[in-house]
Amino acid sequence: MGSLRAALLCMSKVLPALPLLLAFAAAAWLARRAAEPGTWLYRADRPTPRSLHEAPVGRLGGLGILAGLALAWAGCAWAGAAPPLSIAGGALIVAAVSLVDDLRGLSPAARLGGQTLAALALAAGGLAPEALQLGEYTLGLAAGLGAVLLLAGTLWMTNLYNFMDGMDGLAGGMAVSGFGALAVLAWQGGDRGFALLAAAPAAAAGGFLVWNFPRPRARVFMGDAGSATLGFLAAALSLWGRRLGLFPLWAAALAFSPFIVDASATLARRALRGEVLWQAHREHHYQRLAGLGLSHRRIVVRAYALMLACAASAVGGVGRPTRDILWLLGAWALIYALIAWRVRLLERRRAGLS
DSSP: OHHHHHHHHHHHHHHHGHHHHHHHHHHHHHHHHHHHHHSTTTOOOOTTTTOOOOOOEEEOOOHHHHHHHHHHHHHHHHTTOOHHHHHHHHHHHHHHHHHHHHHHHOHHHHHHHHHHHHEEEEEEEEOSSEEEETEEEEEEOTTHHHHHHHHHHHHHHHHHHHOOOOOOHHHHHHHHHHHHHHHHHHHHHTTHHHHHHHHHHHHHHHHHHHHHHSSSSSSSHHHHHHHHHHHHHHHHHHHHHHHHTSSOOOHHHHHHHHHHHHHHHHHHHHHTTOOHHHHOOOOSSSHHHHHTTTTTTHHHHHHHHHHHHHHHHHHHHHSSSSHHHHHHHHHHHHHHHHHHHHHHHHHHHHEEEE
């Protein structure tokens, strides 16, 4: 009886993690197939002026992330923790449109149309915020404003994640850290179902990273099907977690802030210079650091440290008094300003030496 009880106890601990193990394994297996020329999944991503890679690399590794996520969510649904139809359906729309773009190419208008439809699904599912919370203070939103913020925020998050997917290991690492933070916040809030659902994209991204981490170069990329879907899910799960009262939006934004801040600051700089915003460029901080001669691995390892620090701050900041949260957000604003200053200083020194 003692051994049987121990076995049952062990199974009860392992079974909740089974969907995550399936997500990791499926993503790793399919990413490996997508990395090998001659396999049915291989489609070459050839270098462009914006690219940091110099040789063709398979670009359909994101299908591994999607397959792993689907398996994990199916397991969660079987256990009684299904995601809302608006989130699952919206993710499917973004993934399908992005996959067609990976395979055949789509116009920006067609991509934006599909993404808008997915964002509207979230609004129809009741995920538009009616108020914003910061500590003890709550700011009510006028009728319709929440839906506007949902639409704009979801579209921006979907696309900025795609913009930031330009270096080996970067987007996968952001998924592990960002979705991992949402999972921990949900676990702390007592919602284990949401925690498993949020951990699923992190687990799938971890399996993908087995072949995407620079050693010294990645063997496969996630493509738009991976990056745009992860960006959409970052927005969708953040909105759903806020709706359930598990965490405020500022915490989710802080967890994903390494991508949000870089992409938003880059867009603002280019807009102020009057540049065409949808044209390819190499002005993100990670691209500029690569241009200074830093290796992909060195840049991405430092980025991982930043991501983990943001995730830890988000987890630790929830539930704190308003004053502490303001100090926390102010400290991160200063850190990001110092990072931008440091990159610019290195560029000026490089230009002076040249």
